[in-house]
Amino acid sequence: DGGITQSPKYLFRKEGQNVTLSCEQNLNHDAMYWYRQDPGQGLRLIYYSQIVNDFQKGDIAEGYSVSREKKESFPLTVTSAQKNPTAFYLCASSNLAIGNQPQHFGDGTRLSIL
Amino acid sequence: AQSVTQLDSQVPVFEEAPVELRCNYSSSVSVYLFWYVQYPNQGLQLLLKYLSGSTLVKGINGFEAEFNKSQTSFHLRKPSVHISDTAEYFCAVSEEGGSEKLVFGKGTKLTVNP
Numbered sequence: 001d002g003g004i005t006q007s008p009k010y011l012f013r014k015e016g017q018n019v020t021l022s023c024e025q026n027l028n029h030d031a032m033y034w035y036r037q038d039p040g041q042g043l044r045l046i047y048y049s050q051i052v053n054d055f056q057k058g059d060i061a062e063g064y065s066v067s068r069e070k071k072e073s074f075p076l077t078v079t080s081a082q083k084n085p086t087a088f089y090l091c092a093s094s095n096l097a098i099g100n101q102p103q104h105f106g107d108g109t110r111l112s113i114l
Numbered sequence: 115a116q117s118v119t120q121l122d123s124q125v126p127v128f129e130e131a132p133v134e135l136r137c138n139y140s141s142s143v144s145v146y147l148f149w150y151v152q153y154p155n156q157g158l159q160l161l162l163k164y165l166s167g168s169t170l171v172k173g174i175n176g177f178e179a180e181f182n183k184s185q186t187s188f189h190l191r192k193p194s195v196h197i198s199d200t201a202e203y204f205c206a207v208s209e210e211g212g213s214e215k216l217v218f219g220k221g222t223k224l225t226v227n228p
Contacts, residue, residue, distance in 0.1 A: 004157075031214065040123065042204060042220040043158075058215070090157055094214060102148055103216060105157035 002027045004106035006091050011111045013078065013085060021076045021109045023091035030096040032074035033103060036060060037088040046089075049074055050096060078111065086113050116141040116207045120219035128227050129197055135190040135222045137205035144210040147188040149179055152202045152221075161203075164188065175199070200226045 004025045013019045025032065031050045035043040045058030049068040063082025068074055074093075078085045088110050092103040121136040139145060146165050150158040162173025169181040179190045188205060205219040 006157075033215075035218075040220060042218040043216075044218075045215060048215060092158075096214065102160045102163055105150075105159070107157045108155070110155070 004091055004093055004104055006106035006109050008109060011109055012114050013111060014114050016080045018077055018079050021089055023074045023106060025072050025093045027093055027104060029093035031094045033092040034076045035090045037090060043090065085111055087111060116145060116209060116217045118205050118207050118217055118219035120205055120222050122222050124223045126225045126227060127195055130194045132193050133195050135203050137188045137219060139186050139207045141207065145207045146210060147181060148206040149190050150204045150206060158204065195226045197226050197228060200224060
C-alpha cells in the first residue's frame with residue numbers, strides 16, 4: 001500500500017539537543033510538507049518542498065531545518081534554537097503533476113521535552 | 115493572504131442527530147476548499163474537496179459541504195451522526211493557481227454522545 005511513514009511515533013528531547021523526525025513516502029509525490037499541530041491551534045506550516053534539493057520556509061520555520069536529497073524523503077530537524085518544541089508533527093505530500101490534489105498525511109510524531 | 119475561521123471549537127451532539135460544522139474563509143483570489151478529519155493520535159484524512167463545478171460536494175462517511183462564494187463559507191454537514199464520527203475536523207483553503215500550500219482553520223472537535 002502506498003502511503004506516508006513517519007517515525008518515530010513518540011520522541012523525547014533533552015534541553016539543548018537536536019532531534020530529527022523522519023518522513024518517507026512511496027506515493028511518487030513531488031511535494032512534501034511539514035506541519036506543527038498544537039492543541040486548539042490547527043496546523044501551521046513549517047517547511048515545504050516541491051522538488052528535490054529545493055525547499056521553502058513556511059509560517060513558523062525558525063528553529064527547524066529540513067533537507068530534500070531524495071524525492072521520497074523529507075526529514076525535519078528540530079534544533080536547540082526551537083524553544084518550545086513540544087507538539088505533534090505531521091508530514092504530508094501531494095502530487096503536483098495532476099494539480100490541486102489534496103495532501104496526504106502521515107500518522108505524525110509526538111515530540112516531548114524531558 | 116488567505117485565512118480560515120472555524121466558528122465553533124467544540125460541537126457536542128447526540129447520536130443520529132444532524133450536525134453542521136461551520137467554516138468561513140478570506141481570500142483576495144479564487145480558492146480551493148477542503149475538509150479533513152483527524153482521529154486521536156492520527157494524521158489527517160480527506161473528507162471532501164471543492165475545486166470547481168457544483169457547489170454541493172459529497173464526501174466519505176456520509177458528509178457533504180456546500181461552497182457559498184457570496185458568504186465565503188464552506189460548511190460541513192451530516193444528516194445523522196454516529197458515535198464513530200467523534201473526531202476533530204479541519205477546514206483548509208489553498209489559492210487557485212498558487213503554490214498549493216494549505217491554510218488550516220483551528221479545528222472543530224465533534225463529540226457524538228449516545
